[in-house]
Amino acid sequence: MTVTSHNPADPTDLVVSVQAPGAAAVRAVVERARAAQRGWLAAGAAARSAALTRAAEAIEAHADELADLVVREVGKPPAEARGEVARTAAIWRYYAQAPYGPSGATHETAAGEGLLLTRRRPHGVAGLITPWNFPLAIPVWKAAPALAMGNAVVLKPAPEATACALRLAELAGLPADVLTVVPGGAEEGDALISGADVVSFTGSTAVGQAVIRTTTARGVPVQAEMGGLNAALVLPDADIEQAAGQLAYAIAGYAGQKCTATSRVIAVGAAHQPLREALAKALTALAEPSALAAVCGPVISSAARERLTAAIDSALAAGATVLAGGGVPEGAGWFIEPTLLADVPAGHPLRTEEFFGPVAVLLSAADLDEAVELANDTRHSLATSVHTRDLDTALAAADRLDAGMIRVNAPSSGVDFHLPFGGAKAAGYGSREQGRAALDFYTAERTVTLLPAGGAR
Ligand code: NAD
Numbered sequence: 001m002t003v004t005s006h007n008p009a010d011p012t013d014l015v016v017s018v019q020a021p022g023a024a025a026v027r028a029v030v031e032r033a034r035a036a037q038r039g040w041l042a043a044g045a046a047a048r049s050a051a052l053t054r055a056a057e058a059i060e061a062h063a064d065e066l067a068d069l070v071v072r073e074v075g076k077p078p079a080e081a082r083g084e085v086a087r088t089a090a091i092w093r094y095y096a097q098a099p100y101g102p103s104g105a106t107h108e109t110a111a112g113e114g115l116l117l118t119r120r121r122p123h124g125v126a127g128l129i130t131p132w133n134f135p136l137a138i139p140v141w142k143a144a145p146a147l148a149m150g151n152a153v154v155l156k157p158a159p160e161a162t163a164c165a166l167r168l169a170e171l172a173g174l175p176a177d178v179l180t181v182v183p184g185g186a187e188e189g190d191a192l193i194s195g196a197d198v199v200s201f202t203g204s205t206a207v208g209q210a211v212i213r214t215t216t217a218r219g220v221p222v223q224a225e226m227g228g229l230n231a232a233l234v235l236p237d238a239d240i241e242q243a244a245g246q247l248a249y250a251i252a253g254y255a256g257q258k259c260t261a262t263s264r265v266i267a268v269g270a271a272h273q274p275l276r277e278a279l280a281k282a283l284t285a286l287a288e289p290s291a292l293a294a295v296c297g298p299v300i301s302s303a304a305r306e307r308l309t310a311a312i313d314s315a316l317a318a319g320a321t322v323l324a325g326g327g328v329p330e331g332a333g334w335f336i337e338p339t340l341l342a343d344v345p346a347g348h349p350l351r352t353e354e355f356f357g358p359v360a361v362l363l364s365a366a367d368l369d370e371a372v373e374l375a376n377d378t379r380h381s382l383a384t385s386v387h388t389r390d391l392d393t394a395l396a397a398a399d400r401l402d403a404g405m406i407r408v409n410a411p412s413s414g415v416d417f418h419l420p421f422g423g424a425k426a427a428g429y430g431s432r433e434q435g436r437a438a439l440d441f442y443t444a445e446r447t448v449t450l451l452p453a454g455g456a457r
Pocket residue numbers: 129130131132133134156157158159184185186187188189190193202203204205207208210211225226227228258259354356382423427
């Protein structure tokens with residue numbers, strides 16, 4: 001199989017074309033990584049820390065080139081692409097400190113004599129499977145903690161983001177076989193999760209569930225971050241103009257192609273009418289050609305755009321009303337107008353499935369209770385935003401919402417890489433990514449009992 005990626009803003013622009021290596025070659029890469037891992041761990045904390053710091057420096061030194069590649073390969077608007085590059089360097093730097101951190105604790109023995117130690121050790125080879133939508137940040141927020149803790153890494157990126165992943169590994173400049181990128185699709189991904197000692201997946205729910213089944217059957221630690229169907233709750237006391245601006249960005253920023261993008265807006269009570277008007281206006285403004293390119297950008301493929309337009313058409317046929325967008329602009333790229341629909345009936349796929357595009361439905365709720373019930377009415381509970389001036393309301397909502405991440409007066413999309421990241425219910429499986437949680441995930445804890453030689457038996 002040949003892996004290709006095309007520029008979503010100009011599909012005639014072929015970004016990369018490489019041969020996928022096939023399953024046997026992936027197994028060989030895993031074995032080489034396993035051999036290299038021993039030396040990587042033995043090199044010690046200072047060497048690993050320095051290597052991760054150099055990886056950060058290389059990203060910073062090539063920031064413009066990388067941002068251009070992200071724009072070209074996955075259609076990310078330039079400002080967001082530059083932000084992702086900066087964040088990627090920051091993630092390398094953050095985890096560059098981790099090798100110096102504690103790797104365990106000491107305890108008293110129950111009997112009094114001797115000493116108990118806990119010690120965290122790397123698993124071996126971390127198999128990472130990543131999506132295309134954050135082609136630098138997601139691979140690095142998995143690879144950096146895995147490497148910091150002494151694992152070797154084999155990364156299988158999404159085909160659509162192959163060039164970004166290959167350049168990332170090249171710039172990292174780690175010792176041979178410590179960080180390897182294998183291009184490819186399902187065959188290479190499956191071979192990787194069948195051989196790796198720990199697996200971290202980010203992508204769609206359907207693929208994630210298959211990855212979980214394979215790895216749990218092997219008894220290998222796995223985490224999977226999957227699709228979201230994210231809600232925003234707007235209370236009557238919210239700053240409606242601010243909320244509308246944030247929601248427009250959460251719906252249409254990078255064409256809604258973030259797992260944390262908002263796709264359901266729930267207006268509570270008297271918020272409904274002013275929000276409906278303000279949000280429709282804000283999204284309509286983003287359909288202007290310059291804003292469409294600067295904020296929204298194209299979707300990843302013509303198939304993705306067709307799926308979105310078919311969903312909009314079927315909602316309209318079922319009685320929905322277009323409040324903003326709904327159309328496809330002229331031109332070559334895979335653009336679609338940021339779209340807001342009202343009156344989408346319960347049970348319609350736009351209310352139950354992730355479509356991964358700049359399309360949202362507007363719903364109304366009589367009060368906070370009903371809004372929470374609507375927000376929780378999904379298996380894909382990743383991120384929810386709550387817009388209110390009242391702290392009690394915000395805290396009450398945060399207590400009762402199922403989502404893995406709750407953001408108050410902020411768009412649902414947005415991540416702080418030093419805190420645990422992940423979804424609830426079908427949106428996430430296994431321990432959290434990022435922050436210190438990631439260091440635990442990429443290590444196994446051992447208990448060591450030390451008794452004095454020649455002491456009581
Ligand atoms: P995808 O599920 O199609 O692909 C993800 C990765 O899995 C790719 O590398 C793909 O090649 C690989 N893959 C496909 N079949 C496989 C198999 N049988 N075995 C092993 N690997 C296999 O997802 P995508 O289209 O690349 O990304 C978009 C999806 O990712 C959306 O659903 C989005 O919500 C999700 N996502 C989730 C998060 C999160 O943290 N929750 C973050 C970003 C994206």
